[in-house]
Amino acid sequence: MSLPNFRKFLIEKGGLSEEEFSQVEPFIKTKSVTSYEFLLKAGEVCSHSFFVEQGVLRFYALNEEGKENILQFATESWIVSDRGSVFFQEPSTYYIDAIEDTLTVVLDDAFISEVVKVNSNFRIQNEKLLQNHIRHLYKRVTLLIGATAKARYLEFVNMYPDIMLRVPQWMIASYLGITPESLSRVRKALANENFKP
Amino acid sequence: MSLPNFRKFLIEKGGLSEEEFSQVEPFIKTKSVTSYEFLLKAGEVCSHSFFVEQGVLRFYALNEEGKENILQFATESWIVSDRGSVFFQEPSTYYIDAIEDTLTVVLDDAFISEVVKVNSNFRIQNEKLLQNHIRHLYKRVTLLIGATAKARYLEFVNMYPDIMLRVPQWMIASYLGITPESLSRVRKALANENFKP
DNA sequence: TTTACTTCTTATCAAATGTCAATGCAAGCC
DNA sequence: GGCTTGCATTGACATTTGATAAGAAGTAAA
Numbered sequence: 347m348s349l350p351n352f353r354k355f356l357i358e359k360g361g362l363s364e365e366e367f368s369q370v371e372p373f374i375k376t377k378s379v380t381s382y383e384f385l386l387k388a389g390e391v392c393s394h395s396f397f398v399e400q401g402v403l404r405f406y407a408l409n410e411e412g413k414e415n416i417l418q419f420a421t422e423s424w425i426v427s428d429r430g431s432v433f434f435q436e437p438s439t440y441y442i443d444a445i446e447d448t449l450t451v452v453l454d455d456a457f458i459s460e461v462v463k464v465n466s467n468f469r470i471q472n473e474k475l476l477q478n479h480i481r482h483l484y485k486r487v488t489l490l491i492g493a494t495a496k497a498r499y500l501e502f503v504n505m506y507p508d509i510m511l512r513v514p515q516w517m518i519a520s521y522l523g524i525t526p527e528s529l530s531r532v533r534k535a536l537a538n539e540n541f542k543p
Numbered sequence: 544m545s546l547p548n549f550r551k552f553l554i555e556k557g558g559l560s561e562e563e564f565s566q567v568e569p570f571i572k573t574k575s576v577t578s579y580e581f582l583l584k585a586g587e588v589c590s591h592s593f594f595v596e597q598g599v600l601r602f603y604a605l606n607e608e609g610k611e612n613i614l615q616f617a618t619e620s621w622i623v624s625d626r627g628s629v630f631f632q633e634p635s636t637y638y639i640d641a642i643e644d645t646l647t648v649v650l651d652d653a654f655i656s657e658v659v660k661v662n663s664n665f666r667i668q669n670e671k672l673l674q675n676h677i678r679h680l681y682k683r684v685t686l687l688i689g690a691t692a693k694a695r696y697l698e699f700v701n702m703y704p705d706i707m708l709r710v711p712q713w714m715i716a717s718y719l720g721i722t723p724e725s726l727s728r729v730r731k732a733l734a735n736e737n738f739k740p
Numbered sequence: 741t742t743t744a745c746t747t748c749t750t751a752t753c754a755a756a757t758g759t760c761a762a763t764g765c766a767a768g769c770c
Numbered sequence: 771g772g773c774t775t776g777c778a779t780t781g782a783c784a785t786t787t788g789a790t791a792a793g794a795a796g797t798a799a800a
Contacts, residue, residue: 407689417681429677430674434674440681474630483680483681484680487687490687490688491613491687492604492610514747516747525788691756723779728756
């Protein structure tokens with residue numbers, strides 16, 4: 347099984363050489379899920395992270411009325427996880443499932459330590475990912491408290507044009523914090539202003 | 544100068560012994576700011592984090608129209624920082640200023656490495672703080688995309704009853720992503736329902 | 741093909757929230 | 771005391787967004 351995206355990730359982002367990659371390759375574990383299948387459900391302890399080799403995942407919470415609040419999408423080369431649950435070994439309150447049939451690489455402690463064994467710089471790269479994640483969340487909060495639905499949608503389209511094309515609109519609406527109907531209206535208004543997607 | 548909160552933080556959260564604390568004590572640097580004074584302005588590189596020994600700080604962004612979007616408050620024993628800017632050594636897009644006259648401890652690389660020198664566990668505690676921060680941000684996003692202004696306000700009061708009493712309402716409104724007028728109305732509605740703050 | 745199902749759109753009405761303006765209130769200052 | 775200033779509240783009105791229902795288009799299954 348070849349994993350071009352994961353290979354690229356470890357070499358370009360993780361700083362591993364081609365040779366170091368071959369050393370950790372035997373330890374790689376993958377997990378495939380079909381569309382709608384779950385990788386994590388609320389109540390379970392999230393024991394590891396998932397790297398998306400191919401496909402699309404979503405990370406979401408359910409409120410009391412059963413409405414889904416989508417916190418994140420993940421396409422190729424993204425990592426999804428309830429890091430809090432992994433780190434503190436406590437039950438998660440989130441769900442992860444697949445939007446398309448998806449092939450993931452399982453990033454558990456065992457694998458991470460193999461990678462660190464061959465290249466200790468990987469720890470730093472890992473912290474970099476964490477820091478980037480926080481940055482991203484800051485931006486997300488800033489938009490949610492300060493921008494209109496229209497502005498948030500434009501920002502989304504601009505940042506994730508690929509995701510736009512691969513997930514249904516009602517999920518994008520959930521991500522943006524509005525109803526599918528509202529998103530439809532926003533899109534219509536933009537179309538009238540000659541907005542080209 | 545005695546710093547009871549910072550001392551408590553290093554010992555209880557950081558895992559240092561009393562003796563280890565005395566060893567790093569000489570390296571502690573503090574910075575005092577008066578109300579409205581800045582600790583960070585957009586455009587500057589945030590070169591370190593601040594631990595709040597006494598007082599209240601706010602962390603916010605400005606949008607194009609000059610409106611403040613408050614991302615975070617920090618009272619005693621909280622740490623504020625644009626971690627992204629610190630880590631990547633890039634200019635920040637955020638502001639930090641004081642709501643009350645505030646005494647902070649400056650957490651720069653030099654100090655952190657002194658702490659790690661006497662107790663290497665501190666690194667792990669530091670990661671714990673990061674992970675908690677992410678958790679907190681997830682919760683914040685979930686509320687912003689899925690809960691009404693009223694629910695967000697109740698959650699805020701419940702989580703930060705102390706902050707409630709120390710910052711003006713218009714700032715809380717900004718934190719919640721609504722106007723001060725709306726917050727006033729939410730409060731009135733709650734008062735009519737016999738809500739006791 | 742027909743049927744069922746999902747997604748997206750549209751329309752209507754209601755509720756939530758924003759905008760603008762006026763007022764009241766308390767703190768600080770002369 | 772009288773004055774200013776900033777904050778909170780209130781009211782009237784506009785805008786945005788939600789709720790509900792209905793319909794159109796596409797897809798998959800029978």
